[in-house]
Amino acid sequence: MKITFTVNNENVEVDVKPNETLLDVLREKLYLTGAKEGCGNGECGACTVIYNGRPVNSCLVLAPEAEGAVIETVEGLTKGNNLHPIQEAFLETNAFQCGYCTPGFIMSTKAMLEKVPNPTKEVIVERLAGNLCRCTGYTVILDAVKLAAQKMGGAE
Amino acid sequence: MITFSYDYVKPKTLNEALDALNEDDAYPILGGTDLIVKMRAGRVKPKLVVDLKSIDELFHVDFSKESGLTFGAGLKLNVLIEEFDYVKEYYPTLYQGIRVVGGYQTRNRGTVVGNLCNASPASDTAPALLTYNAELNLISKNGERTVKITEFFTGPGKTVLEKGEIVKSVHIPFEGENIGRYYKVSRIKAVDLSTIGMALTIIDPDGTRDIRVALASVAPTPIRIFKAEEFIKGKELTMKNVEEFAQIIHDSVNPITDARGTAEYRKRMAKILPIKLLREMKMIKEGL
Ligand SMILES: Cc1cc2nc3c(=O)[nH]c(=O)nc-3n(C[C@H](O)[C@H](O)[C@H](O)COP(=O)(O)OP(=O)(O)OC[C@H]3O[C@@H](n4cnc5c(N)ncnc54)[C@H](O)[C@@H]3O)c2cc1C
Ligand code: FES
Ligand code: FES
Numbered sequence: 429m430k431i432t433f434t435v436n437n438e439n440v441e442v443d444v445k446p447n448e449t450l451l452d453v454l455r456e457k458l459y460l461t462g463a464k465e466g467c468g469n470g471e472c473g474a475c476t477v478i479y480n481g482r483p484v485n486s487c488l489v490l491a492p493e494a495e496g497a498v499i500e501t502v503e504g505l506t507k508g509n510n511l512h513p514i515q516e517a518f519l520e521t522n523a524f525q526c527g528y529c530t531p532g533f534i535m536s537t538k539a540m541l542e543k544v545p546n547p548t549k550e551v552i553v554e555r556l557a558g559n560l561c562r563c564t565g566y567t568v569i570l571d572a573v574k575l576a577a578q579k580m581g582g583a584e
Numbered sequence: 585m586i587t588f589s590y591d592y593v594k595p596k597t598l599n600e601a602l603d604a605l606n607e608d609d610a611y612p613i614l615g616g617t618d619l620i621v622k623m624r625a626g627r628v629k630p631k632l633v634v635d636l637k638s639i640d641e642l643f644h645v646d647f648s649k650e651s652g653l654t655f656g657a658g659l660k661l662n663v664l665i666e667e668f669d670y671v672k673e674y675y676p677t678l679y680q681g682i683r684v685v686g687g688y689q690t691r692n693r694g695t696v697v698g699n700l701c702n703a704s705p706a707s708d709t710a711p712a713l714l715t716y717n718a719e720l721n722l723i724s725k726n727g728e729r730t731v732k733i734t735e736f737f738t739g740p741g742k743t744v745l746e747k748g749e750i751v752k753s754v755h756i757p758f759e760g761e762n763i764g765r766y767y768k769v770s771r772i773k774a775v776d777l778s779t780i781g782m783a784l785t786i787i788d789p790d791g792t793r794d795i796r797v798a799l800a801s802v803a804p805t806p807i808r809i810f811k812a813e814e815f816i817k818g819k820e821l822t823m824k825n826v827e828e829f830a831q832i833i834h835d836s837v838n839p840i841t842d843a844r845g846t847a848e849y850r851k852r853m854a855k856i857l858p859i860k861l862l863r864e865m866k867m868i869k870e871g872l
Binding site: 482483490557 | 585586587588589590591592594613615616617620621624633635637662686687688689690692693773774775
Protein backbone atom coordinates (compact mmCIF):
# COMPACT_ATOMS: atom_id res chain seq x y z
CA MET A 429 0.00 0.00 0.00
CA LYS A 430 1.09 3.59 -0.66
CA ILE A 431 1.30 6.10 2.13
CA THR A 432 2.28 9.74 2.15
CA PHE A 433 3.76 11.71 5.00
CA THR A 434 6.08 14.61 5.63
CA VAL A 435 9.62 13.95 6.70
CA ASN A 436 11.97 16.82 7.46
CA ASN A 437 9.67 19.23 5.59
CA GLU A 438 9.51 17.10 2.47
CA ASN A 439 6.41 15.23 1.30
CA VAL A 440 7.16 11.64 0.53
CA GLU A 441 5.14 8.81 -0.93
CA VAL A 442 6.32 5.31 -0.11
CA ASP A 443 5.11 1.83 -0.81
CA VAL A 444 4.84 0.00 2.52
CA LYS A 445 3.58 -3.24 3.96
CA PRO A 446 1.42 -3.31 7.09
CA ASN A 447 4.03 -5.44 8.84
CA GLU A 448 6.78 -2.86 8.42
CA THR A 449 7.41 -0.28 11.10
CA LEU A 450 7.95 3.41 10.58
CA LEU A 451 11.57 2.79 11.61
CA ASP A 452 11.96 0.19 8.83
CA VAL A 453 10.57 2.65 6.30
CA LEU A 454 12.78 5.54 7.42
CA ARG A 455 15.93 3.46 7.41
CA GLU A 456 15.45 1.07 4.53
CA LYS A 457 13.24 2.93 2.08
CA LEU A 458 14.19 6.54 2.71
CA TYR A 459 17.79 5.83 3.78
CA LEU A 460 17.39 8.02 6.84
CA THR A 461 19.57 5.87 9.07
CA GLY A 462 19.94 8.32 11.96
CA ALA A 463 17.18 6.65 13.95
CA LYS A 464 18.51 3.29 15.13
CA GLU A 465 16.95 0.03 16.16
CA GLY A 466 18.23 -0.91 19.60
CA CYS A 467 15.58 -3.06 21.21
CA GLY A 468 12.66 -2.92 18.78
CA ASN A 469 10.36 -2.93 21.82
CA GLY A 470 9.93 0.68 22.90
CA GLU A 471 12.46 0.39 25.69
CA CYS A 472 15.65 2.11 24.54
CA GLY A 473 14.64 5.23 22.59
CA ALA A 474 17.36 4.82 19.92
CA CYS A 475 14.61 4.99 17.28
CA THR A 476 13.07 8.25 18.62
CA VAL A 477 11.69 10.63 16.00
CA ILE A 478 9.44 13.66 16.42
CA TYR A 479 5.98 12.68 15.25
CA ASN A 480 3.34 15.41 14.98
CA GLY A 481 5.36 17.46 17.45
CA ARG A 482 5.93 14.74 20.05
CA PRO A 483 8.83 12.30 20.44
CA VAL A 484 7.82 8.69 19.81
CA ASN A 485 9.55 5.36 19.32
CA SER A 486 9.38 4.72 15.58
CA CYS A 487 9.87 0.97 16.17
CA LEU A 488 6.36 0.94 17.69
CA VAL A 489 4.58 2.71 14.86
CA LEU A 490 3.25 0.55 12.03
CA ALA A 491 4.16 2.03 8.66
CA PRO A 492 0.54 2.55 7.55
CA GLU A 493 -0.26 4.38 10.79
CA ALA A 494 2.13 7.13 9.66
CA GLU A 495 -0.16 8.20 6.79
CA GLY A 496 -0.42 11.99 6.96
CA ALA A 497 2.05 12.38 9.83
CA VAL A 498 4.61 15.14 10.11
CA ILE A 499 7.92 13.56 11.06
CA GLU A 500 11.28 15.00 11.98
CA THR A 501 14.44 12.91 12.14
CA VAL A 502 17.96 13.87 13.16
CA GLU A 503 18.85 14.31 9.48
CA GLY A 504 16.54 17.32 9.32
CA LEU A 505 18.46 19.29 11.93
CA THR A 506 21.48 20.45 9.95
CA LYS A 507 21.07 23.48 7.75
CA GLY A 508 23.66 23.27 4.95
CA ASN A 509 26.91 22.64 6.75
CA ASN A 510 25.71 24.06 10.03
CA LEU A 511 24.93 21.79 12.91
CA HIS A 512 21.87 22.46 15.01
CA PRO A 513 22.69 24.03 18.42
CA ILE A 514 21.67 20.77 20.12
CA GLN A 515 24.12 18.84 17.97
CA GLU A 516 26.84 21.41 18.76
CA ALA A 517 26.08 21.08 22.45
CA PHE A 518 26.43 17.28 22.32
CA LEU A 519 29.78 17.65 20.53
CA GLU A 520 31.13 20.32 22.84
CA THR A 521 30.29 18.35 25.99
CA ASN A 522 31.44 14.99 24.56
CA ALA A 523 27.99 13.65 25.32
CA PHE A 524 28.50 10.38 23.47
CA GLN A 525 30.99 7.61 22.93
CA CYS A 526 29.71 5.01 20.45
CA GLY A 527 26.94 7.39 19.37
CA TYR A 528 24.25 4.76 18.88
CA CYS A 529 21.88 6.45 21.30
CA THR A 530 22.68 10.02 20.24
CA PRO A 531 20.12 10.67 17.47
CA GLY A 532 17.40 9.50 19.84
CA PHE A 533 18.61 11.71 22.67
CA ILE A 534 18.88 14.67 20.32
CA MET A 535 15.33 14.24 19.04
CA SER A 536 13.94 13.87 22.57
CA THR A 537 15.88 16.97 23.57
CA LYS A 538 14.61 18.96 20.60
CA ALA A 539 11.01 18.06 21.28
CA MET A 540 11.44 19.03 24.93
CA LEU A 541 13.18 22.36 24.33
CA GLU A 542 10.50 23.41 21.85
CA LYS A 543 7.91 23.15 24.64
CA VAL A 544 10.06 23.78 27.72
CA PRO A 545 12.91 26.11 26.71
CA ASN A 546 14.51 26.13 30.14
CA PRO A 547 13.87 22.74 31.75
CA THR A 548 14.87 21.86 35.31
CA LYS A 549 16.96 18.75 35.91
CA GLU A 550 13.79 16.91 37.00
CA VAL A 551 12.03 17.73 33.73
CA ILE A 552 15.07 16.69 31.68
CA VAL A 553 15.30 13.38 33.52
CA GLU A 554 11.59 12.69 33.06
CA ARG A 555 11.58 13.56 29.36
CA LEU A 556 14.75 11.58 28.59
CA ALA A 557 14.00 8.56 30.80
CA GLY A 558 12.92 6.63 27.71
CA ASN A 559 16.36 7.02 26.11
CA LEU A 560 19.06 4.62 27.24
CA CYS A 561 22.81 5.11 26.90
CA ARG A 562 25.16 2.23 27.61
CA CYS A 563 28.36 4.29 27.32
CA THR A 564 28.34 7.71 28.90
CA GLY A 565 26.77 7.38 32.33
CA TYR A 566 24.36 10.21 31.45
CA THR A 567 25.98 13.13 33.30
CA VAL A 568 27.54 14.50 30.11
CA ILE A 569 24.18 14.14 28.38
CA LEU A 570 22.59 16.31 31.08
CA ASP A 571 25.36 18.85 30.52
CA ALA A 572 24.69 18.75 26.77
CA VAL A 573 20.99 19.38 27.25
CA LYS A 574 21.62 22.33 29.58
CA LEU A 575 24.13 23.80 27.14
CA ALA A 576 21.70 23.29 24.25
CA ALA A 577 19.00 25.13 26.20
CA GLN A 578 21.39 28.06 26.68
CA LYS A 579 22.43 28.10 23.03
CA MET A 580 18.81 28.11 21.97
CA GLY A 581 18.02 31.10 24.15
CA GLY A 582 16.56 29.56 27.29
CA ALA A 583 17.96 31.38 30.35
CA GLU A 584 20.43 29.53 32.58
CA MET B 585 9.64 -5.70 10.74
CA ILE B 586 7.00 -8.08 12.00
CA THR B 587 7.56 -11.64 10.84
CA PHE B 588 4.05 -12.46 9.61
CA SER B 589 1.69 -10.56 7.35
CA TYR B 590 -1.74 -9.18 8.04
CA ASP B 591 -4.10 -6.52 6.75
CA TYR B 592 -4.50 -3.05 8.15
CA VAL B 593 -7.57 -0.80 7.98
CA LYS B 594 -8.26 2.62 9.41
CA PRO B 595 -12.02 3.17 9.43
CA LYS B 596 -13.50 6.64 9.89
CA THR B 597 -16.64 5.58 11.74
CA LEU B 598 -17.38 3.37 14.71
CA ASN B 599 -19.78 1.31 12.63
CA GLU B 600 -17.17 0.40 10.05
CA ALA B 601 -14.67 -0.38 12.81
CA LEU B 602 -17.14 -2.70 14.56
CA ASP B 603 -17.84 -4.49 11.28
CA ALA B 604 -14.13 -5.02 10.72
CA LEU B 605 -13.62 -6.22 14.29
CA ASN B 606 -16.17 -8.97 13.81
CA GLU B 607 -13.78 -10.71 11.45
CA ASP B 608 -11.58 -13.57 12.65
CA ASP B 609 -8.41 -12.53 14.49
CA ALA B 610 -9.11 -8.83 14.09
CA TYR B 611 -7.47 -6.64 16.75
CA PRO B 612 -8.07 -2.97 17.48
CA ILE B 613 -5.02 -0.74 17.81
CA LEU B 614 -4.70 2.60 19.62
CA GLY B 615 -1.11 3.45 20.62
CA GLY B 616 0.16 -0.01 19.75
CA THR B 617 2.64 0.07 22.64
CA ASP B 618 1.31 -3.26 23.90
CA LEU B 619 -0.05 -4.72 20.69
CA ILE B 620 2.99 -4.11 18.48
CA VAL B 621 5.37 -5.45 21.15
CA LYS B 622 3.30 -8.65 21.30
CA MET B 623 3.13 -8.88 17.51
CA ARG B 624 6.89 -8.45 17.20
CA ALA B 625 7.36 -11.25 19.70
CA GLY B 626 4.89 -13.41 17.77
CA ARG B 627 2.68 -13.73 20.86
CA VAL B 628 -0.32 -12.20 19.07
CA LYS B 629 -0.91 -12.83 15.38
CA PRO B 630 -3.73 -10.71 14.01
CA LYS B 631 -5.06 -11.30 10.52
CA LEU B 632 -6.45 -7.78 10.57
CA VAL B 633 -5.35 -4.71 12.53
CA VAL B 634 -8.12 -2.14 12.93
CA ASP B 635 -6.72 1.31 13.65
CA LEU B 636 -9.22 3.30 15.72
CA LYS B 637 -7.39 6.62 15.48
CA SER B 638 -9.45 8.17 12.67
CA ILE B 639 -12.74 7.85 14.55
CA ASP B 640 -13.58 11.37 15.78
CA GLU B 641 -15.99 10.09 18.42
CA LEU B 642 -13.13 8.45 20.28
CA PHE B 643 -11.41 11.78 20.92
CA HIS B 644 -14.03 13.63 22.98
CA VAL B 645 -13.09 14.94 26.41
CA ASP B 646 -15.56 16.53 28.78
CA PHE B 647 -15.41 17.57 32.42
CA SER B 648 -17.72 19.27 34.87
CA LYS B 649 -18.02 18.87 38.62
CA GLU B 650 -21.61 17.73 38.14
CA SER B 651 -21.03 15.05 35.54
CA GLY B 652 -17.38 14.19 36.13
CA LEU B 653 -14.76 13.40 33.50
CA THR B 654 -15.43 11.48 30.30
CA PHE B 655 -12.70 10.86 27.78
CA GLY B 656 -12.64 8.88 24.56
CA ALA B 657 -10.50 5.80 24.02
CA GLY B 658 -8.21 7.64 21.60
CA LEU B 659 -6.80 10.09 24.13
CA LYS B 660 -3.07 9.59 24.56
CA LEU B 661 -1.67 9.39 28.08
CA ASN B 662 0.45 12.54 27.72
CA VAL B 663 -2.27 14.49 25.96
CA LEU B 664 -4.65 13.82 28.87
CA ILE B 665 -2.24 15.04 31.53
CA GLU B 666 -0.61 17.88 29.58
CA GLU B 667 -3.56 19.42 27.80
CA PHE B 668 -6.41 19.01 30.28
CA ASP B 669 -5.50 20.68 33.57
CA TYR B 670 -8.54 19.30 35.34
CA VAL B 671 -7.08 15.79 35.30
CA LYS B 672 -4.29 16.96 37.60
CA GLU B 673 -6.55 19.20 39.63
CA TYR B 674 -9.53 16.91 40.25
CA TYR B 675 -8.03 13.42 39.82
CA PRO B 676 -4.53 13.76 41.29
CA THR B 677 -4.05 10.02 41.84
CA LEU B 678 -4.83 9.30 38.19
CA TYR B 679 -2.51 12.07 37.07
CA GLN B 680 0.33 10.44 38.99
CA GLY B 681 -0.51 6.96 37.69
CA ILE B 682 -0.49 8.12 34.07
CA ARG B 683 2.78 9.94 34.54
CA VAL B 684 4.72 6.79 35.45
CA VAL B 685 3.63 4.62 32.50
CA GLY B 686 6.77 3.77 30.51
CA GLY B 687 8.94 6.55 29.14
CA TYR B 688 7.89 9.90 27.68
CA GLN B 689 7.76 8.38 24.19
CA THR B 690 5.53 5.53 25.41
CA ARG B 691 3.06 8.04 26.84
CA ASN B 692 2.98 9.97 23.57
CA ARG B 693 1.50 6.89 21.85
CA GLY B 694 -0.09 4.86 24.62
CA THR B 695 -3.61 5.41 25.93
CA VAL B 696 -5.47 4.76 29.19
CA VAL B 697 -7.92 2.52 27.36
CA GLY B 698 -5.12 0.47 25.76
CA ASN B 699 -3.58 0.13 29.22
CA LEU B 700 -6.88 -1.18 30.62
CA CYS B 701 -7.67 -3.49 27.69
CA ASN B 702 -4.21 -5.00 27.91
CA ALA B 703 -5.31 -6.02 31.43
CA SER B 704 -1.85 -6.40 32.89
CA PRO B 705 -1.86 -6.92 36.67
CA ALA B 706 0.86 -4.22 36.60
CA SER B 707 -1.29 -1.56 34.91
CA ASP B 708 -0.30 1.82 36.32
CA THR B 709 -3.56 3.55 35.44
CA ALA B 710 -6.00 0.95 36.79
CA PRO B 711 -5.35 1.41 40.54
CA ALA B 712 -6.16 5.14 40.46
CA LEU B 713 -9.22 4.52 38.28
CA LEU B 714 -10.38 1.87 40.77
CA THR B 715 -10.19 4.41 43.61
CA TYR B 716 -12.23 6.90 41.56
CA ASN B 717 -15.04 4.43 40.73
CA ALA B 718 -14.43 4.73 36.99
CA GLU B 719 -16.80 3.13 34.50
CA LEU B 720 -16.07 1.96 30.97
CA ASN B 721 -18.47 2.48 28.12
CA LEU B 722 -18.33 -0.50 25.76
CA ILE B 723 -19.78 -0.79 22.30
CA SER B 724 -20.26 -3.64 19.83
CA LYS B 725 -22.61 -4.53 16.98
CA ASN B 726 -25.02 -5.72 19.69
CA GLY B 727 -25.22 -2.32 21.35
CA GLU B 728 -23.67 -0.42 24.21
CA ARG B 729 -23.15 -1.24 27.88
CA THR B 730 -21.41 0.29 30.86
CA VAL B 731 -19.13 -1.76 33.08
CA LYS B 732 -17.67 -0.69 36.42
CA ILE B 733 -13.90 -0.92 36.42
CA THR B 734 -14.11 -3.20 39.47
CA GLU B 735 -15.84 -5.71 37.19
CA PHE B 736 -13.81 -5.17 34.01
CA PHE B 737 -10.75 -7.36 34.69
CA THR B 738 -11.20 -11.13 34.91
CA GLY B 739 -7.56 -12.31 35.00
CA PRO B 740 -4.09 -11.54 33.64
CA GLY B 741 -4.67 -10.26 30.08
CA LYS B 742 -8.41 -10.97 30.41
CA THR B 743 -11.40 -8.66 30.55
CA VAL B 744 -15.16 -8.90 30.13
CA LEU B 745 -14.83 -7.60 26.55
CA GLU B 746 -16.52 -9.89 24.08
CA LYS B 747 -15.50 -10.66 20.50
CA GLY B 748 -16.01 -7.53 18.42
CA GLU B 749 -16.56 -5.31 21.46
CA ILE B 750 -14.42 -2.27 22.23
CA VAL B 751 -14.10 0.34 24.93
CA LYS B 752 -15.45 3.61 23.60
CA SER B 753 -14.81 5.91 26.54
CA VAL B 754 -14.01 6.11 30.22
CA HIS B 755 -16.22 7.96 32.69
CA ILE B 756 -15.02 9.01 36.13
CA PRO B 757 -17.51 10.63 38.48
CA PHE B 758 -16.34 13.64 40.46
CA GLU B 759 -17.10 12.79 44.07
CA GLY B 760 -15.70 15.94 45.61
CA GLU B 761 -12.43 17.48 46.67
CA ASN B 762 -9.79 14.80 47.04
CA ILE B 763 -6.12 14.19 47.55
CA GLY B 764 -4.17 11.14 46.56
CA ARG B 765 -0.97 9.38 45.71
CA TYR B 766 0.06 6.72 43.22
CA TYR B 767 3.30 5.15 44.30
CA LYS B 768 5.16 2.73 42.06
CA VAL B 769 7.96 0.51 43.29
CA SER B 770 10.13 -0.72 40.43
CA ARG B 771 13.62 -2.05 39.94
CA ILE B 772 14.74 1.00 38.01
CA LYS B 773 13.25 4.48 38.14
CA ALA B 774 13.31 5.15 34.40
CA VAL B 775 11.24 2.66 32.41
CA ASP B 776 10.03 -0.47 34.17
CA LEU B 777 6.81 -2.20 35.12
CA SER B 778 5.90 -2.04 38.79
CA THR B 779 6.98 -4.56 41.39
CA ILE B 780 4.02 -3.18 43.29
CA GLY B 781 1.92 -0.08 42.73
CA MET B 782 -0.49 1.54 45.17
CA ALA B 783 -3.15 4.17 44.62
CA LEU B 784 -4.51 5.87 47.71
CA THR B 785 -7.24 8.46 47.25
CA ILE B 786 -8.98 10.38 50.03
CA ILE B 787 -12.27 11.98 49.09
CA ASP B 788 -13.19 14.97 51.28
CA PRO B 789 -9.98 14.77 53.34
CA ASP B 790 -11.03 17.47 55.83
CA GLY B 791 -14.58 16.19 56.28
CA THR B 792 -16.00 12.68 55.97
CA ARG B 793 -12.58 11.41 54.83
CA ASP B 794 -13.43 8.52 52.54
CA ILE B 795 -10.16 6.58 52.03
CA ARG B 796 -9.83 4.30 49.00
CA VAL B 797 -6.96 1.99 48.19
CA ALA B 798 -6.13 -0.12 45.13
CA LEU B 799 -3.01 -1.96 44.04
CA ALA B 800 -1.17 -3.22 40.98
CA SER B 801 1.08 -6.30 40.72
CA VAL B 802 -0.17 -8.10 43.84
CA ALA B 803 -2.95 -10.23 42.35
CA PRO B 804 -4.07 -11.60 38.96
CA THR B 805 -5.75 -8.23 38.27
CA PRO B 806 -5.41 -4.73 39.69
CA ILE B 807 -7.54 -4.76 42.86
CA ARG B 808 -9.27 -2.45 45.26
CA ILE B 809 -9.26 -3.41 48.94
CA PHE B 810 -12.79 -2.60 50.11
CA LYS B 811 -12.32 -4.47 53.39
CA ALA B 812 -9.55 -2.14 54.52
CA GLU B 813 -11.56 0.90 53.43
CA GLU B 814 -14.54 -0.22 55.50
CA PHE B 815 -12.35 -0.78 58.54
CA ILE B 816 -10.90 2.73 58.46
CA LYS B 817 -14.17 4.50 57.65
CA GLY B 818 -15.05 7.06 60.34
CA LYS B 819 -12.06 6.07 62.50
CA GLU B 820 -9.43 8.46 63.69
CA LEU B 821 -6.16 8.10 61.81
CA THR B 822 -4.07 7.16 64.81
CA MET B 823 -0.97 5.11 64.13
CA LYS B 824 -2.68 2.10 65.68
CA ASN B 825 -5.68 2.32 63.33
CA VAL B 826 -3.51 3.03 60.31
CA GLU B 827 -1.36 0.00 61.11
CA GLU B 828 -4.43 -2.19 61.28
CA PHE B 829 -5.67 -0.71 57.98
CA ALA B 830 -2.28 -1.57 56.46
CA GLN B 831 -2.41 -5.07 57.95
CA ILE B 832 -5.79 -5.73 56.27
CA ILE B 833 -4.31 -4.65 52.93
CA HIS B 834 -1.35 -6.96 53.54
CA ASP B 835 -3.67 -9.86 54.35
CA SER B 836 -5.90 -9.21 51.32
CA VAL B 837 -3.27 -9.40 48.60
CA ASN B 838 -2.02 -12.55 46.99
CA PRO B 839 1.13 -11.77 45.03
CA ILE B 840 3.44 -14.15 43.19
CA THR B 841 7.21 -14.28 42.94
CA ASP B 842 8.56 -13.25 39.54
CA ALA B 843 11.52 -11.47 37.96
CA ARG B 844 10.42 -8.16 39.47
CA GLY B 845 10.23 -9.28 43.10
CA THR B 846 9.31 -11.99 45.53
CA ALA B 847 5.86 -12.57 46.93
CA GLU B 848 7.22 -11.85 50.44
CA TYR B 849 8.65 -8.49 49.38
CA ARG B 850 5.42 -7.48 47.71
CA LYS B 851 3.40 -8.39 50.80
CA ARG B 852 5.72 -6.38 53.03
CA MET B 853 5.42 -3.39 50.74
CA ALA B 854 1.64 -3.75 50.69
CA LYS B 855 1.75 -3.04 54.41
CA ILE B 856 4.43 -0.34 54.40
CA LEU B 857 3.13 1.74 51.49
CA PRO B 858 -0.23 2.81 52.93
CA ILE B 859 1.52 4.04 56.08
CA LYS B 860 4.13 5.86 54.02
CA LEU B 861 1.55 7.49 51.77
CA LEU B 862 -0.79 8.56 54.58
CA ARG B 863 2.19 10.01 56.44
CA GLU B 864 3.33 11.90 53.33
CA MET B 865 -0.14 13.35 53.00
CA LYS B 866 0.07 14.39 56.68
CA MET B 867 -3.04 12.42 57.53
CA ILE B 868 -1.71 10.41 60.49
CA LYS B 869 -2.37 11.82 63.96
CA GLU B 870 0.81 12.61 65.86
CA GLY B 871 1.84 10.35 68.71
CA LEU B 872 0.70 6.81 69.34
C1 LIG C 1 8.76 0.37 26.90
C2 LIG C 1 7.40 0.18 27.46
C3 LIG C 1 7.20 0.49 28.81
C4 LIG C 1 5.93 0.33 29.36
N1 LIG C 1 5.77 0.65 30.66
C5 LIG C 1 4.57 0.54 31.24
C6 LIG C 1 4.38 0.90 32.60
O1 LIG C 1 5.30 1.36 33.27
N2 LIG C 1 3.15 0.76 33.14
C7 LIG C 1 2.10 0.28 32.43
O2 LIG C 1 1.01 0.18 32.99
N3 LIG C 1 2.24 -0.07 31.13
C8 LIG C 1 3.45 0.05 30.52
N4 LIG C 1 3.61 -0.31 29.20
C9 LIG C 1 2.49 -0.88 28.48
C10 LIG C 1 1.71 0.08 27.55
O3 LIG C 1 2.50 1.16 27.15
C11 LIG C 1 0.45 0.62 28.19
O4 LIG C 1 -0.34 -0.46 28.59
C12 LIG C 1 -0.33 1.52 27.22
O5 LIG C 1 -1.16 2.37 27.97
C13 LIG C 1 -1.14 0.75 26.20
O6 LIG C 1 -1.91 1.64 25.42
P1 LIG C 1 -1.92 1.57 23.83
O7 LIG C 1 -2.88 2.61 23.39
O8 LIG C 1 -0.55 1.64 23.29
O9 LIG C 1 -2.52 0.12 23.62
P2 LIG C 1 -2.52 -0.83 22.32
O10 LIG C 1 -1.25 -1.55 22.24
O11 LIG C 1 -3.00 -0.09 21.14
O12 LIG C 1 -3.69 -1.84 22.78
C14 LIG C 1 -3.55 -2.68 23.91
C15 LIG C 1 -4.53 -3.87 23.81
O13 LIG C 1 -5.87 -3.43 23.88
C16 LIG C 1 -6.57 -3.71 22.67
N5 LIG C 1 -7.35 -2.51 22.40
C17 LIG C 1 -6.90 -1.31 21.93
N6 LIG C 1 -7.89 -0.42 21.89
C18 LIG C 1 -9.01 -1.04 22.34
C19 LIG C 1 -10.36 -0.62 22.54
N7 LIG C 1 -10.77 0.62 22.30
N8 LIG C 1 -11.24 -1.54 23.03
C20 LIG C 1 -10.84 -2.80 23.30
N9 LIG C 1 -9.57 -3.25 23.13
C21 LIG C 1 -8.67 -2.38 22.66
C22 LIG C 1 -5.51 -4.02 21.64
O14 LIG C 1 -5.98 -4.91 20.65
C23 LIG C 1 -4.42 -4.62 22.49
O15 LIG C 1 -4.69 -5.97 22.75
C24 LIG C 1 4.86 -0.16 28.59
C25 LIG C 1 5.07 -0.44 27.24
C26 LIG C 1 6.32 -0.28 26.68
C27 LIG C 1 6.53 -0.58 25.23
S1 FES D 1 14.44 0.44 19.04
FE1 FES D 1 12.67 1.57 19.41
S2 FES D 1 12.77 1.89 21.52
FE2 FES D 1 14.47 0.59 21.20
S1 FES E 1 27.04 6.71 23.46
FE1 FES E 1 27.01 4.56 23.27
S2 FES E 1 24.99 4.12 23.88
FE2 FES E 1 25.11 6.19 24.30
